[in-house]
Amino acid sequence: MQKITISDLGKYVGQEISLQGWLYNKRSGGKIKFLVLRDGTGYLQCVYFKGNVTEDIFETADRIGQETSIEVTGKVKAEPRAPGGYELDATGLKVISEAHDYPITPKDHGIEFLMDHRHLWLRSSRQVAILKIRHRIVKAIRDFFDGNGFTLMDAPILTPNAVEGTSTLFETPYFDLGKAYLTQSGQLYGEAGAMALGKIYTFGPTFRAEKSKTRRHLTEFWMIEPEVAFNDLNDNMDLAEEFLEYVVQTVLKEMEEELKVLERDTTKLKNVKKPLPRITYDEAVGILKKSGSQFEYGNDFGGGDETIISEQFDRPVMVHRYPAAVKAFYMKRDPGNENLALAVDVLAPEGYGEIIGGSQREDDLNKLLERIKEHNLPQEAFEWYLDLRRYGSVPHSGFGLGLERTVGWICGLEHVRETIPFPRMIYRNTP
RNA sequence: UCCGCGAUAGCUCAAUGGUGGAGCAUCCGGCUGUUAACCGGAGGGUUGCAGGUUCGAGUCCUGCUCGCGGAGCCA
Structure with missing residues (x-):
């Protein structure tokens, strides 16, 4: 199977693809979840609407913590608001290894803490x-x-x-x-x-x-x-x-x-x-x-x-x-x-x-x-x-x-x- | 080795010598366009360690440990 990376997304606009990586950050509304995926080549926001995915997938998207390793599936969309230029209309979500309580949160940390980690x-x-x-x-x-x-x-x-x-x-x-x-x-x-x-x-x-x-x-x-x-x-x-x-x-x-x-x-x-x-x-x-x-x-x-x-x-x-x-x-x-x-x-x-x-x-x-x-x-x-x-x-x-x-x-x-x-x-x- | 600064919740920081707090993270709830998301609630502490002063020490004093910045040395 051919592996796709976030840096290659431009070639797949409009297509259904799968990507492997880690959950970098997460934001949510009541019926919408934004999962930011990172894979070492870039960052991609994956959008999960409650109506578009199974109950199980939506619950998983809600549950998993920062740095959980995942495989996402969905359709690539050009999105001018996105930092990388693309977004994923997500339909699938597979957890490879679930993580919780990742120590480095997207907030300020001191140098000693960061160096220890x-x-x-x-x-x-x-x-x-x-x-x-x-x-x-x-x-x-x-x-x-x-x-x-x-x-x-x-x-x-x-x-x-x-x-x-x-x-x-x-x-x-x-x-x-x-x-x-x-x-x-x-x-x-x-x-x-x-x-x-x-x-x-x-x-x-x-x-x-x-x-x-x-x-x-x-x-x-x-x-x-x-x-x-x-x-x-x-x-x-x-x-x-x-x-x-x-x-x-x-x-x-x-x-x-x-x-x-x-x-x-x-x-x-x-x-x-x-x-x-x-x-x-x-x-x-x-x-x-x-x-x-x-x-x-x-x-x-x-x-x-x-x-x-x-x-x-x-x-x-x-x-x-x-x-x-x-x-x-x-x-x-x-x-x-x-x-x-x-x-x-x-x-x-x-x-x-x-x-x-x-x-x-x-x-x-x-x-x-x-x-x-x-x-x-x-x-x-x-x-x-x-x-x-x-x-x-x-x-x-x-x-x-x-x-x-x-x-x-x-x-x-x-x-x-x-x-x-x-x-x-x-x-x-x-x- | 020397000089200076610091150590408080998982993290970042507040707290006049007088009942140790906030934001984030975590957990619970809300939200169909967030982007360090937001809103409401909950749990969370041997204040680095050991002494001392004091009626009372996170706070003042001494020693120690660890860290940060700089000097010297060098790339």
Whole structure:
């Protein structure tokens, strides 16, 4: 039997059809019942008149509670008053599994209650819209790289050492080898991949054990990290802006309905087109000083600083050439100023902060050895990484995009916890 | 780890130190066009936990637990 979904209803106007789904909401008059059906593709009001259906069906329509799984039968009618454009003149109603006392009613709830019921909260229209946009963003990301000659290369999740020290990583016992750590970045492995394949991207979960307690942080999140051989910092910024434009414009074009459900004002998203403004760290500090900030030259930007900087522009801004002291050991220094790293962060507008962090990597073996010593990192753990500089080293660059921050920004959400089906935060790992 | 705010019915919230209420949800009744439907009625409480002050504590004080927001760190 062919299954019909609510999203397909336009093809069946005037026909008698059956649909399976869940009871989303219910309203009634004395001799009329309105059952709102949801099936994951949309919402449909099914109208039961007392005279048109059996006594048994009318009683069932009256009795069943929110989220009862049902199969409805009836004639599809175009209905301008309906949000989806269609309505069902219902004749049949089959209960698949009856539900009562569903905890999430169509009224206000607090965040703790909703998070405790995250497995059910996912069914509500807002969450469905977010999950669909998240999926479309993921697909756009993969389409972009796949269509530009990149190879997807998965990096390991269990790793023997930290990229920048071990203090912020989750650790786990690992047989006779001592401890393993959950990855905080696939980048070093991505660099090995770029030397093999030229252009690669990794796409996987990453973990941070930092006790970060803000709207921008999760302990488990997804990151996309392209790495390209022979790309310098400027090439890297070219890639980042083309990539962001593609992702945002694709979502704007294809997810209009979902963005409307979220009541997202898309004015600023429409501006996300290349070229994106590029400013140096020094220029960014100038902006902060001019705004009256107490910011001290040489520090990394905090959340508030990022907001002040990004407010100066009508689209994401790329800030490059940070003080090397606040950046990772593997970043190449600016030949024009050894104190600066060839790093770039992309700051999203509207206070969403850093969504991309990247750099040109140090490709000189001896300089990299120096950095490892300076950072007190165990050289033996990085021997394989140093091999990449011993055998045919080339200039190369890449960046990491935080998926949840990107979803939060595009959807206009208050907090990244709504951007992932089951968020992991310092005080929550359930459901 | 630090700073700030909070915890009262299933949910969202009220309640001057003096008999703990409302809306929604649930149950009963009414309504043939509702769309967070509406109207009438009913049931529903160890006020987060443990102490203290007081004639009397949801309310004031102390400690704890949990949550929320922010800082630091970062995507």
